[in-house]
Amino acid sequence: MSDLHLDAVSVEYGDATALGDVSLHVEDGEFFTLVGPSGCGKTTTLRTIAGFEEPSSGVVRFGDESMAGVPPEDRHVGVVFQNYALFPHMTVAENVGYGLRFTDHPDPDARVEELLDMVDLVGMADRAPDELSGGQQQRVSLARALAPEPDVLLLDEPMSALDARLRETLRREVARIQSELGVTTVYVTHDQEEALAVSDRVAVMHDGQVEQVGTPQEVYRAPESRFVAEFVGENNVFTGAISPVETKGVRVRVDDGEFVLGDEVQGDSVTFCVRPEHLRRDHPENQFTVTVDQTEFLGESVRVYCDWDGRQVVWRTDSVPEDETVTLGFDPADATVV
Numbered sequence: 001m002s003d004l005h006l007d008a009v010s011v012e013y014g015d016a017t018a019l020g021d022v023s024l025h026v027e028d029g030e031f032f033t034l035v036g037p038s039g040c041g042k043t044t045t046l047r048t049i050a051g052f053e054e055p056s057s058g059v060v061r062f063g064d065e066s067m068a069g070v071p072p073e074d075r076h077v078g079v080v081f082q083n084y085a086l087f088p089h090m091t092v093a094e095n096v097g098y099g100l101r102f103t104d105h106p107d108p109d110a111r112v113e114e115l116l117d118m119v120d121l122v123g124m125a126d127r128a129p130d131e132l133s134g135g136q137q138q139r140v141s142l143a144r145a146l147a148p149e150p151d152v153l154l155l156d157e158p159m160s161a162l163d164a165r166l167r168e169t170l171r172r173e174v175a176r177i178q179s180e181l182g183v184t185t186v187y188v189t190h191d192q193e194e195a196l197a198v199s200d201r202v203a204v205m206h207d208g209q210v211e212q213v214g215t216p217q218e219v220y221r222a223p224e225s226r227f228v229a230e231f232v233g234e235n236n237v238f239t240g241a242i243s244p245v246e247t248k249g250v251r252v253r254v255d256d257g258e259f260v261l262g263d264e265v266q267g268d269s270v271t272f273c274v275r276p277e278h279l280r281r282d283h284p285e286n287q288f289t290v291t292v293d294q295t296e297f298l299g300e301s302v303r304v305y306c307d308w309d310g311r312q313v314v315w316r317t318d319s320v321p322e323d324e325t326v327t328l329g330f331d332p333a334d335a336t337v338v
Contacts (some may be wrong), residue, residue: 002062002151002184003028004049011044018044019056020208029182031175035195036205037231041093042188045205046154049186051075062151067073078145078183079153084137086129090115092140093125099148115143118177135166142174146181153178153185159194171198192232196220204228226338229273234303236279236313237338239271249332255309257288262332272335276303276316283329288309290328295320 004026011019013274019041026032034042036127049060051072060067067075078099086095093112100108116122119139129137138158145153155174160168175198178185191197195202196216204211204219204227212224223229240254242265249260252270261272290306290313297320304315306326315328 004032004152004184004186005059005061006045006049007059007061008056009045009048009060010054011041011048011053011091012056017208019048019055022208022210023058023212024203024210026184026186028184028227031185031187031198031200033177033187033195033199033202034205035189035192035202035232037190038209040205041208042190042205043156044208046186046188048155049152050079050154052076064252067174068287076148076151078148078150078153079143080141080145080158081151082157082160084129084134084136084141086144088129090129091125092121092127092129092132095129095140096143096147098144103148105148111147112143115147118146118180119143119173134162137168138162139173142177142187146177146183151184153183155185155187157188157190159189159191167194175197196232204232206231222336223273226271226273229336229338234276234314234316235272235273236276237271239269241269242267257308258330259286259335261335261337265337270337272337274330274335276314277301278330278334279313279322279328280330281317282327283331285329285331286335287329289325290315291325292321292323 006022006024009019009022010017022045034045036042044053048055051070052068087098096115097108097112098192100111104112116125119142121136121139129140132140141235159171162170164280171194187198201213201215201217202219203213207228219228219232223232226237229235238254241276243251243253249262250265250270252259252261288308292304293307294305296303301316301318302320304317304321306313306315
């Protein structure tokens with residue numbers, strides 16, 4: 001296995017910059033996820049690691065070895081694509097064993113059988129890809145990528161073509177297999193929930209830059225920028241002027257409301273966020289009154305869209321509110337300055 005480094009990597013296409021001075025370190029055996037909106041550079045990052053793109057500047061290293069000028073076939077990486085990319089004229093077993101043709105594995109047939117068992121496809125070795133469901137085809141693609149025992153496993157939005165329930169099942173399977181094998185893994189997705197669910201660490205990307213790297217808990221609970229706060233999960237973001245009044249905590253005026261934050265803040269103004277689940281009805285601190293606009297029953301909770309003097313506020317609660325107006329509040333410790 002191997003750890004992975006991107007040192008100040010940029011990728012440019014003419015005047016357009018797809019990646020700008022990106023530096024990342026993926027630890028040996030880590031499940032590391034790149035998440036961000038379309039066009040943010042996450043797939044370009046993956047393709048650069050694989051060797052399908054050459055950096056305009058900077059270097060990719062596997063351990064201490066630079067990958068500069070090393071072609072994809074010599075990087076010892078396994079790649080799982082979004083569209084499966086199986087060979088239609090080969091059986092499941094032949095697809096899985098394809099990469100073993102280029103190795104000196106002592107028993108390719110046993111390796112194929114082992115992997116089909118690992119991805120829960122026992123008994124399907126002789127089937128053609130078009131006889132399989134989408135989830136089964138993606139399992140074949142994963143087994144094929146793992147067959148030569150790569151140093152690094154790369155997955156490019158492998159669940160995006162699947163329905164929600166199957167996507168959830170398969171992502172658990174991928175996480176289980178990765179944990180069992182301990183292979184260094186870089187996973188690309190635009191789905192924030194997926195990124196938080198399966199990763200050891202997450203890199204949130206935006207406009208070819210890395211906005212924040214951290215554990216799922218760190219990225220969700222302590223976003224370092226407004227973009228991360230608004231992209232990863234739901235958030236209520238407020239900007240206000242800091243009051244010069246001496247008081248415990250930082251007092252902030254937002255429109256007609258006044259709030260107290262626990263964080264120390266420098267300057268005349270501050271932007272902070274509060275997660276919908278941290279808003280509480282009739283909480284004694286940081287109160288403000290909203291009008292209920294719309295509710296969405298989500299099973300385990302209710303998402304409530306509220307209006308506060310022309311500003312939308314999202315509140316998560318456990319039951320549909322019956323009142324048209326509600327007083328909400330939040331603990332100063334639940335406000336995160338961004």
